[in-house]
Amino acid sequence: MRVRIQIDVDGITDELRKLPDRGKKVGKEVLGIVTQEIASVARATAPEKTGALRGSVRATRPVMTARGVISAGVMAGGRATAPEGHATNVYVAVQEVGHEHTRSGAEVTLHSETGQAHFIETPAMRLAPTVPDRLLERLAQESA
């Protein structure tokens, strides 16, 4: 079980296509930096029980899909915490989703009192809107 927040950019791909090679490079470069920024804030605010969750936060390599969408993500849990056992990965998902109670209303004992829920989503929501401007600015630099 893992949590992944993904940012896809497809609104300004026409601009990127005008500079086929450099546009692709710039797109990956900007998304790569933005996801690193998100991951750094996620690590700093992730709830901590053993430190496994915090240590598993990572940015994935940006890729361009066949449809021309540049995609990059930030992940927590999954293979990185597999040696810690299934409970740790459930903990990862519970913390990111922020569920403090089960559907039946019982308290989930995995709820952490430190850090914050939505530790990936919150910085992603803060930083994702900066992506288009940053892409256009870098494209302008490359075209100059």
Add this chain to the structure above:
Amino acid sequence: MGLPLEVATYLAGAGLGLQLGVSIFDVPFPEGAQDNAAYIETYPGREGDRTFGGNLAAPLGDWTSFTVFVRDARENVAVAETLAIAIHKKLRNIQGQTLSGVLYRDIRATAGAPYFAGFDHSNNRPLYACHYEADKNES
């Protein structure tokens, strides 16, 4: 010495009341560090600019991305924000300045001013973050 220590050393001497190793760090907050503190974290940025010449020539420009984190006690949210803004004002003014012997041509905030990032993982202290990119010579 790398960017975190160069910038931390600069900020410690910038009249903000910060002391290297006590209230400003080049690594994530060490265990037992005081509440009112800041640290600098780097991550892979963009590829450095290269010059014509030998393959082994040092890159002309080094683009390093980094984040400054500032925290304080839970009841001191405003103090943390004030320090984050003060640091931001110092960093955004750097242009053509030498920090610990390394030329910094420019430091730019990549996503605007410092913002409230949430609560830290140990004592639920409010945490402010601001992201930057430095255009500098190799450290």
